[in-house]
Amino acid sequence: MSNLPPLKLSQRWHYASEQAISFLMQQAVENTDVVSLAAGLVDFASLPVKETREAALLLLSDDASARKALQYGTTAGSEHLRGLLLKHLARLEGTDVSGLGIDRNRLILTTGSQQLLSLVCEVLLDPGDICLVAGPTYFVFLGNLHGVGARTVTVHTDDDGMCPQSLDAQLAQLEQDGQLERVKLIYLVSYYDNPSGRCLSAERRGPIVEIARKWSKHQRILILEDAAYRELHYNGPTIPSVLSHDTTGDTVIYTQTFSKSYSPGLRIGFGVVPQELVVPLCDRKGNEDFGSANFNQHLLSRVLESGLYESHVEEVCLAYRRKRDAMLEAADREFSDMEGVSWVHPHGGLYVWMSLPKRLETGFRSELFQAATKQHGVMYVPGELCYAGPLSERPRHQMRLSFGVQSPEGIADGMRRLASAVRAQL
Ligand SMILES: Cc1ncc(COP(=O)(O)O)c(C=O)c1O
Structure with missing residues (x-):
């Protein structure tokens, strides 16, 4: 270390500090054997490799259009x-x-x-x-x-x-x-x-x-x-x-x-x-x-x-629909006997929003989050991150579950692990 004085960062940085997203990413990196129902990434398998290759070949096959795109x-x-x-x-x-x-x-x-x-x-x-x-x-x-x-x-x-x-x-x-x-x-x-x-x-x-x-x-x-x-x-x-x-x-x-x-x-x-x-x-x-x-x-x-775009979107929606159904079926199977647990049935998107009984906190520091990631090998996004205002006034008993990244089998596995973690807390 040199003996220079400390950095003096801006007020703007201060406003932007301590982003939850950074903590989540860190958790994902540190817990590689965890089934992540937290990641907001999209489905790997249906990424449009063929469509993009075709479009890139077309774009680069003509020098003039390629130069225009590279400028x-x-x-x-x-x-x-x-x-x-x-x-x-x-x-x-x-x-x-x-x-x-x-x-x-x-x-x-x-x-x-x-x-x-x-x-x-x-x-x-x-x-x-x-x-x-x-x-x-x-x-x-x-x-x-x-x-x-x-x-x-x-x-x-x-x-x-x-x-x-x-x-x-x-x-x-x-x-x-x-x-x-x-x-x-x-x-x-x-x-x-x-x-x-x-x-x-x-x-x-x-x-x-x-x-x-x-x-x-x-x-x-x-x-x-x-x-x-x-x-x-x-x-x-x-x-x-x-x-x-x-x-x-x-x-x-x-x-x-x-x-x-x-x-x-x-x-x-x-x-x-x-x-x-x-x-x-x-x-x-x-x-x-x-x-x-x-x-x-x-x-x-x-x-x-x-x-190529429209046919790709149809394909993607089919893949996600299957995953959404896998998550909802797993939720029915694993959670429907747990009193006070409910979830939203989405008609699209990538997320299922689940509410637990109010006494069961889901935040990063909660027993549930710690047990889910460390013992049961599953991760979710704590619902309290998604509310504005002081932490003490936010609902703290909810979770965002993503069905974007995992396969239907991975989703079923993740939901089973999550249900075990929740059941242990109940
Ligand atoms: C609601 C919402 N808005 C905006 C974005 C930003 O996405 P992108 O910058 O990739 O378009 C996201 C990403 O997950 C999102 O969930």
Whole structure:
């Protein structure tokens, strides 16, 4: 060690420190013989090797197109891919591009959808500003919010997603407390939520947009609709986005990703944002990377144009559906005789959200987590990570179980191990 004075890190780092995700990754590395129902990775077997190889060969077979792909791109991303994505989004919404009514310039390509989530926090939120979130919600986004010093307020959430009445009541309360001026954002995962697996019901989507508008008294309150799992749909109706209810295009930021439906390795996500946010987001993104991987954008364009994408998504959904069923069957088999244990039956996505009797804590330091990882060889994500606010006030008896990575047999094994661990605690 030299005798230089200690490092003086920024306040921004302080906000972002102690991320749960780092602890989870460390646990996974240290406990290699553990069956992980925690990892949020996607299914290895169905990763699109053949499709990507074909698209890469096509892209590189022509010198001019290869050079274009190997050059820098623009901050907002490939014009061509953005055009294709508008068509893609229109198809998901059950309309055509003119029916969608979204200008291509409102679409920004990002390095995974995670980058858009982070950029939105950076350009919108000052320390002390408020974002309303579902309870539970995507814990990495809670990290983004903390990372910019924002405050979080939890909105009651049930099997149909965030409750409009509760959202309205929270905003009324914030006004009464003189805090409405600090409210800038409402964040929700609209399809097969991470971690709860729940889908925001069709009936709630329009009212939530109306409520955001109603309370936009001092400044605009935006909705950040995270549709990361939209295309991982296994059964039940397909529902138009919250974005589709934003008829004036000034209230909803929509984000989606190709990480779950195609490949997280490509790191391609996109956002559709209100016109006034395009320049601020690109300014901020310019400071970070002045454009996401151009080569990958060209590659994905080829995949989309070839028709390989749609058949791949069908294949992926079949594989995940089997895994989802394996997890639900194992839950029935292993847990249905345990009083006070319940779980959500998701129609898509990658997660089953399980609640234990309230007295049974599931956090990293809990007896259950320690016994599960050290004695029973199974790991899950503690539910308390997925709530905002002080730990002492969060529900602490839930778990996020992922069926993405394990095979159906691995899932059955993991659930058996988890049931033994829970039974021992009961
Ligand atoms: C709800 C949600 N949003 C966003 C992301 C970010 O994914 P990516 O950056 O790979 O698009 C994830 C990743 O797991 C997620 O679960």
